[in-house]
Amino acid sequence: MSGWLVILASAVLIAGLLVAAGVFTWVERRLLGFLQERLGPNRVGPFGFLQWVADTVKLLTKEDAPPEGADVIAFRLAPALAALPILAGFGVVAFGDGLAIAPLDMGVVFATAMLALTVYALVLGAWASRNRYALLGGLRAAAQMIAYEAFLGLSLMGVVLIAGSFAMADIVAAQKGAWFILVQPLGAVLFFIASLAAAHRLPFDLQESETDLVAGFMTEYSGMSFALFFLGEYVAILLVSALAVTLFLGGWLGPWLPGPVWFGLKVGAVALLFIWVRAALPRPRYDQLIAFAWKLALPLALLNLLLTGWVVVA
Amino acid sequence: MTTLASEPAARPAATPEVTPDVVAQLRARFGPAIIARQATAEDFPVLWIAPDAAPAIHQFLKTEIAEPYPLLADLWCIDETARQHREGQPASGVTLCIHLVSLARNRDIRLKTACTADDPRAVSIAGVFPNADWYEREAFDMFGVRFDGRGSHHRILMPPTWQGHPLRKSHYARATEQAPFRMTPEYFAAEEKAATFSPEEHGLPTHRDGVELMTLNFGPHHPSTHGVFKIVLGLDGEEVVWAAPDIGYHHRGAEKMAERQTWHGFIPYCDRIDYLGGVMSELPYLMAVERLCGITVPARAQIIRVMLCEFFRITNHLLFYGTMAQDVGQMSPVFYMFTDRERAHRIMEAITGARMHPAFFRIGGVAMDLPPGWDVQVREFLDWMPKRLDDYETMVLESGLFKARTIGVGEFDTATALDWGTTGPQLRATGCDWDWRKKRPYGGYDQFEFDVPTGARGDIYDRTRVRVAEMRESLRIIRQCLDHMPGGAIKADHPLAMPPPREAMRHDIETLIQHFVSVSRGLDVPAGEATGQVETHRGLAQYAIVSDGGPSSYRTRIRTPSFAHLQLLPLVAKGLSVADLVAYIASIDFVMSDVDR
Numbered sequence: 001m002s003g004w005l006v007i008l009a010s011a012v013l014i015a016g017l018l019v020a021a022g023v024f025t026w027v028e029r030r031l032l033g034f035l036q037e038r039l040g041p042n043r044v045g046p047f048g049f050l051q052w053v054a055d056t057v058k059l060l061t062k063e064d065a066p067p068e069g070a071d072v073i074a075f076r077l078a079p080a081l082a083a084l085p086i087l088a089g090f091g092v093v094a095f096g097d098g099l100a101i102a103p104l105d106m107g108v109v110f111a112t113a114m115l116a117l118t119v120y121a122l123v124l125g126a127w128a129s130r131n132r133y134a135l136l137g138g139l140r141a142a143a144q145m146i147a148y149e150a151f152l153g154l155s156l157m158g159v160v161l162i163a164g165s166f167a168m169a170d171i172v173a174a175q176k177g178a179w180f181i182l183v184q185p186l187g188a189v190l191f192f193i194a195s196l197a198a199a200h201r202l203p204f205d206l207q208e209s210e211t212d213l214v215a216g217f218m219t220e221y222s223g224m225s226f227a228l229f230f231l232g233e234y235v236a237i238l239l240v241s242a243l244a245v246t247l248f249l250g251g252w253l254g255p256w257l258p259g260p261v262w263f264g265l266k267v268g269a270v271a272l273l274f275i276w277v278r279a280a281l282p283r284p285r286y287d288q289l290i291a292f293a294w295k296l297a298l299p300l301a302l303l304n305l306l307l308t309g310w311v312v313v314a
Numbered sequence: 315m316t317t318l319a320s321e322p323a324a325r326p327a328a329t330p331e332v333t334p335d336v337v338a339q340l341r342a343r344f345g346p347a348i349i350a351r352q353a354t355a356e357d358f359p360v361l362w363i364a365p366d367a368a369p370a371i372h373q374f375l376k377t378e379i380a381e382p383y384p385l386l387a388d389l390w391c392i393d394e395t396a397r398q399h400r401e402g403q404p405a406s407g408v409t410l411c412i413h414l415v416s417l418a419r420n421r422d423i424r425l426k427t428a429c430t431a432d433d434p435r436a437v438s439i440a441g442v443f444p445n446a447d448w449y450e451r452e453a454f455d456m457f458g459v460r461f462d463g464r465g466s467h468h469r470i471l472m473p474p475t476w477q478g479h480p481l482r483k484s485h486y487a488r489a490t491e492q493a494p495f496r497m498t499p500e501y502f503a504a505e506e507k508a509a510t511f512s513p514e515e516h517g518l519p520t521h522r523d524g525v526e527l528m529t530l531n532f533g534p535h536h537p538s539t540h541g542v543f544k545i546v547l548g549l550d551g552e553e554v555v556w557a558a559p560d561i562g563y564h565h566r567g568a569e570k571m572a573e574r575q576t577w578h579g580f581i582p583y584c585d586r587i588d589y590l591g592g593v594m595s596e597l598p599y600l601m602a603v604e605r606l607c608g609i610t611v612p613a614r615a616q617i618i619r620v621m622l623c624e625f626f627r628i629t630n631h632l633l634f635y636g637t638m639a640q641d642v643g644q645m646s647p648v649f650y651m652f653t654d655r656e657r658a659h660r661i662m663e664a665i666t667g668a669r670m671h672p673a674f675f676r677i678g679g680v681a682m683d684l685p686p687g688w689d690v691q692v693r694e695f696l697d698w699m700p701k702r703l704d705d706y707e708t709m710v711l712e713s714g715l716f717k718a719r720t721i722g723v724g725e726f727d728t729a730t731a732l733d734w735g736t737t738g739p740q741l742r743a744t745g746c747d748w749d750w751r752k753k754r755p756y757g758g759y760d761q762f763e764f765d766v767p768t769g770a771r772g773d774i775y776d777r778t779r780v781r782v783a784e785m786r787e788s789l790r791i792i793r794q795c796l797d798h799m800p801g802g803a804i805k806a807d808h809p810l811a812m813p814p815p816r817e818a819m820r821h822d823i824e825t826l827i828q829h830f831v832s833v834s835r836g837l838d839v840p841a842g843e844a845t846g847q848v849e850t851h852r853g854l855a856q857y858a859i860v861s862d863g864g865p866s867s868y869r870t871r872i873r874t875p876s877f878a879h880l881q882l883l884p885l886v887a888k889g890l891s892v893a894d895l896v897a898y899i900a901s902i903d904f905v906m907s908d909v910d911r
Contacts (some may be wrong), residue, residue: 202643280644280646285894286891
């Protein structure tokens, strides 16, 4: 693609993602309401659909002041760091056959790297806030990210081994016969668990665990800075869902409908799973979570990789 | 009117002496230190003891006597300076009262110590009963009593900058009796300075093993402190090294208000002591007043009271259950449970006219009879709840993550619980089956079949399980109320039961005048002292009232379970992580209004 076309496509993609994230917040709130015997937002627009627009306007017009004694530059930088890498990560996602802005050979590695970068935003924001709750949240974020990145990467290596490529398009193409979720069930489960952590979603949202840390690393954020963290979280859900679909659910493959439509439907379904998990599960304690990652998930992911390697080589 | 003012109401027949030996044993052991025995309408002995002998006597009662008194239920003061009717009592300016409970005997005892009015001093018993600590601080805060043997006297409910001791008769009762308040910069700065917490001042360490501890202000506005409650935490990483609770943010001076409201007019305040308890805390107050007046409550009124109390027990336990799950991060149950509470509150509204604070009980009965169709609504609820509770069992109690968060966390044994005045589900979770409804059936509870669920480990999980089981028992009790609701009057036919029946009021002028006086000035309750105890959803609520024969109380002491339960927090919190501390706080199930009163 020529330079201008890439910029144009990126702009369209980013705009589309922002809208998608906004709509997703509405979907989440309505679905949670439905799951919890209540209504959820149903006032603004038909079925409350415009709620996310109203929320955006509200967040844009709210005062956004750094607390006294905060490191203002870092405080301002952190929210941007939370949202930007995730948006960049979408650059490598193949929405259809040949439909990717940057079809990198190392696409999967790039996307997971971009996901991992967000931890800098959390730690930086936490540290810059000069708030003790934020500090605790930031520390948890750092420890959790190290623990979960390790087996997130390992859980998808089985797929990479079978497909023989890190490129998204190749991985999808390799699933023409059977989706990798059938070949790699353990890898898929581990990847889903790790992606909950990568997207900072309940039950792995310890860095902002509202019951003990008020709002964790973003306690001091308000207005648009808060919105950027929020946006980062929701776009991250979409990104890990897109990764899950690409790696395990056959990407854009599917009968009758055009590829991008299939891709969108699958991503939506996986994203709904995130909401369902949030409605159902309690939150483990921080040390239990870390222990789970190192003592159970990581060995399982290694075992999975070993077995897959053995099968592929044999 | 003449009948009321001059003729003292009949006292209930003196109950046979139930613990003949405790007084005799005390006299034999301590001789002249047991100064006098006070005649009261209570069914436990009230003894006046010499101040210096207090720790020895308490030690004797707690550990040395056979079938001991391990539970210090309450410690409070009475300012005697304006009291007229003190026949047979030793001279005293401020009287220190201590109420002990023996589980083995199923009996109580109350010990009183006289202090001077100008410089009240007593001997601390915190060395014997550790939970006396906060009560002694409260006695200092409210009455200015200083305790020999205490290291420090910090205020507990009032701000540290407060002048005077509010429950003294010389202290003003209304803000309007003072000059208008002005918020000056100097005032603000002084308050700020006083509110700053310094660990050293409270004897708490700032370092552990050379590592500096992080001080974290947990509250007063924090989503998980369940009200305006502040805990200062000393943290090493996420581990709580020490916790210093700070209460009083919800203090409204209910005990002082009781001294200016009529006996009848104080009922709505009871609802707001534990603002989730509804009619529950009206009951101990009214039981005390009725005991003083010698009123017997008719059967129908008793059963209506029991039914409403059990409804509030269910709504409270539901709220606890939901917030417990929420505080370990489970988002949904609380919403389901609120829809169930809503059903219960609709029944409350149909019966009493209000959802949360009905002010429905009256001296000698209840305000109104049950409305037509009440049974249909109650039956619907009884059929609805059990399967919902089954659902919650699957969702919460059987959830692996919930178990991982709660089993073995925040546990303590029965002895610790009693040492710190813990009652209610928390005590029963340790395996002790003590329930006032069962052990001392009041207000008609003896007519019901129900079990007292207990736990074994005394951890958060057991506390949750006990409360869940209690909801099922409450449903059983309500079912029995529904099936066997007696007919008859809903109010005692007694001149002091207020207001008098409308028919009688229309019939003769005397009753009409009585009604007029009762609503305008308030009726005089005979002088004396009486106590009411009930098992609320949180534990023991005890109202100890003193009447001086006037239209309002001379002293109303409100013992709430939440106050006692919070005092144990620093002990249990030690070594927990911040997240576990939140779960432990949820499992105490307190309401700050119930703590601060």
